[in-house]
Amino acid sequence: MFGGGGMNPRKMKQMMKQMGIDVTELDAEEVVIKTADEELVFSDAQVTRMDAQGQETYQVVGEPETRELGASDDADEADDGSDGGIPDSDIEIVAQRAGVSKDEAREALEAEGGDLAAAIANLE
Known part of the structure; x- marks a missing residue:
């Protein structure tokens, strides 16, 4: 970005901080x-x-x-069909990372189409 091929990282950080x-x-x-x-x-x-x-x-x-596109949806349904295609392991990950109940985690995952990162981000 700044053409700092040989620039020392500390100097680069200082310059970036000065520029906001x-x-x-x-x-x-x-x-x-x-x-x-x-x-x-x-x-x-x-x-x-x-x-x-x-x-x-x-x-x-x-x-x-x-x-x-759609390949991940098929894989999710193959993992566990009891939650409308969302695996229990995904629900547990979201619940743990966001500090919410499994029901809240399931709802967030369903709202985001099974996207773990988006569900966690929306709950935090």
Whole structure:
């Protein structure tokens, strides 16, 4: 961004702070990008959020797995059909991460079409 090929990281941080840019590393478990044709799923991706003048920008670094659209829905239904296609393990993850009941977690997952990250974000 700044052409800092040989610039020392501390100097770069200082310059960014002077310009009002705040950079934060996020502890993301999974990032899903949905396009019209497919889903790009990044597991163990490095995610950085940069706040500059009220505008948030996210950078995702990692190797994505490509899935056809709807493939994750089929996999969810195969895991457990008792919750309308949402596996109990997903409900437990959301409940634990967001600190809510399993019923609230299930509702959030259903509202987000089974998207774990979106359900957790909405509950926090």
